[in-house]
Amino acid sequence: MGIKAVELLAILALNFLRYASSDNILPCNATEIGGCPGKHQKCIQETGQCACLDGYVMHDGECLDGSSDPYxxxxxxxxxxxxxxxxxxxxxxxxxxxxxxxxxxxxxxxxxxxxxxxxxxxxxxxxxxxxxxx
Incomplete structure (x- = not known):
């Protein structure tokens, strides 16, 4: 018995929903120094996601100084x-x-x-x- 077309579509739909609902595919590691890829970011242990340090604002995936206007x-x-x-x-x-x-x-x-x-x-x-x- 092989995989039927309906089962294949169901698997693809579930994988797409899982991908669409996740904010970060690779969560950060709170115990590791430099666990987040960008500058001025810290890893939040509870959520496993990267966030900006105090005084910085997330803009286009980068943390920028909150006092400066990115535009x-x-x-x-x-x-x-x-x-x-x-x-x-x-x-x-x-x-x-x-x-x-x-x-x-x-x-x-x-x-x-x-x-x-x-x-x-x-x-x-x-x-x-x-x-x-x-």
Whole structure:
């Protein structure tokens, strides 16, 4: 008798539930010095899990100093990069507008559109002209 598909699925489901419910697969050893893998961690004998020392906070699996904000370096970098990018775009636009005299070009186009002088070619285009014979 071999293992049936239903038994195999049940074993896999139970193993998955056991894996999902465990916080640490390898518990720490409270009697061993350096039983926890990270810095500033201690092993709690009752639970067999690693915890941060007093004054430290767990962030992404590492114990960081509680007084420092783990996101402050990322926020500063994002702000500097954003300011640099915006200033680069503004300087580029100013240089392009000055080089090609885009403001003067736009003014000329606006004035041409506002000019209401009607020319003969604008009115009499096509073959629908009235005959000249009386």
């Amino acid at each position: 402050s370096a990322h926020d500063t970098t994002a702000a500097v990069v954003s300011i640099f990018t915006i200033s680069l775009v503004v300087v580029g636009l100013v240089l392009v507008i000055r080089k090609y005299s885009l403001i003067e070009y736009v003014r000329q186009k606006i004035n041409l559109r506002r000019n209401n002088d009607v020319m003969y070619e604008d009115v009499m285009i096509g073959q629908d002209d009235p005959p000249l014979v009386p």
